[in-house]
Amino acid sequence: MVVSHSHRPGNTRNAPSASTIRLGILLATAFIFGIAVCSAFFMYQTHTLDPILSGSHLPHYHGNAAPLQEHIPRPGRGLRPPSRNAREEPNDGARPKTEERPTAASVPSSILDGQRILVTIASYDFMQLPHLEEVLDGFIDLCYAGSKVDVVVYTTVVYPVALIDMFNDRLRCNNPSPTAGFTLTLMLKHSRVRLHLVDFHRELFYDRLDQYDLFIYTEDDIRISPTTVAAYLHETRRVESLVGAEHAADFNVGIVRYEYDFPENVVITDKTRHATENVTRVYWEHIGKPPFEKSMDKIDDPALAPFYLTCRHPHQGMYLVTPALLRAWRDRGPNCQFDKVRDRPSNPRNPGQPTEGTQRVWMSSQMMFGGRHCAIKQLLPVDNFGQLTVLHLPNKNYRRVGKQGRLGGGDGAPKNEFSDGSEVFTPTHPDLLKGLEMHVAIKRQFPGPMGADVGDGGRYAGIRLVDTDISLNRVSKNHRANAKKRLDEYAAYVSRGGYLIDSDMDIDVDAYRIASSV
Structure with a gap:
């Protein structure tokens, strides 16, 4: 049975018109x-004015040195303009100056690109x-940041093939950018060079x-x-913009090494981990308080004085330098000749006694910064x-401070103890x-050329071991056979495209460092 429903009078509602719907x-x-506009406005104000959220106070390393304009002193304040050769385009006032904005394609995404x-x-x-190993990790990071990095390690030991293969895997830069890349060359030198390895x-x-x-x-x-x-590239461009290219050769942006001041009488374990509560970075080579009376100085140059300081003891253990600076220092004069x-300066009556530091101090810092030599002024940025x-990775030199013969140590200070060969060290747990x-365990499970370092044309493209500067005939008998064996193994490794075979993996991971030097 079908029941029909009839509409009751008075229940019928008129449907809204189309114009009413459009208005709604x-x-x-x-x-x-x-609401969206108001929210965007308030968020912009908060982000711009709040110093915690704002990025304006952070260093800027993208693109070229254009952002440095905000740091450049204006003429009329007693300081020089950013560049002695800077010229402005004429403007008759008829039209406002327009600035050509760089496009995304014309500006690199990073100063390292x-x-x-x-x-x-x-x-x-x-x-x-x-x-x-940690140092090399830092340089592979440079490749992933967009740079083309070639590393040369000067050494007196022949690396076993298994170790080279591990480094090949670890230091393979997979950055697809055509301007990025990484190579590592081990350059063998005879062990008799000793401290002159730094030369x-x-x-x-x-x-x-x-x-x-x-x-570097x-x-x-x-x-x-x-x-x-x-930071070095950024500050080097900044210095040149402040004083001009010619005068910039009188300076070089430097570095300061630091360590962490762990308590001297404590080994950090689960029981003593709270001892790190007050541990912090310390600049152990620059002691004395207050710093600007004992170890640091302001810069005399009026254009640089607001932005840079320098160390009274500018030893660095390293340096960075541009080609322009290398050229300028080569021609700087007879006292420089960079x-x-x-050899480092020494006592004329006793040539074995250095007067301005060891050979490594001389080559890394003193020849550059010494007043009687190149007399380059070290610069360290105030804001960066x-x-x-x-980081000085051994993290041990801060313990020297205050010891006899060391910084801050007088005749009555505690002696600085050195190794005498009698030390006995507790080994770590064998299951570590x-x-x-x-690495060897992985290669045994996945043998063959799967991870081989083969470049274009099917040739080996991994770590290079260069032995052209040594003669095995001059190597001691104790080391000669081992050195020749490792060099032959490396040659075979390269010839097959850079992958391990069983004999390469038969390595004593606790003893391979013994009898390795040439």
């Missing part, structure tokens, strides 16, 4: 739009290998002067990051000081998995 939609849209960087590291043997980088720098945008020399225990390099490698401080041990 328009009013709702206007209301929502008004496309930088060609040559790094040299003095690493005598395996004693500081744990630190060298070889200088000739290489001048030989490659036209091939790179930046040169460092010891194997200083952690240099992309921030360090970006391109000429020579922390970005040009670098070592890095090389893990």
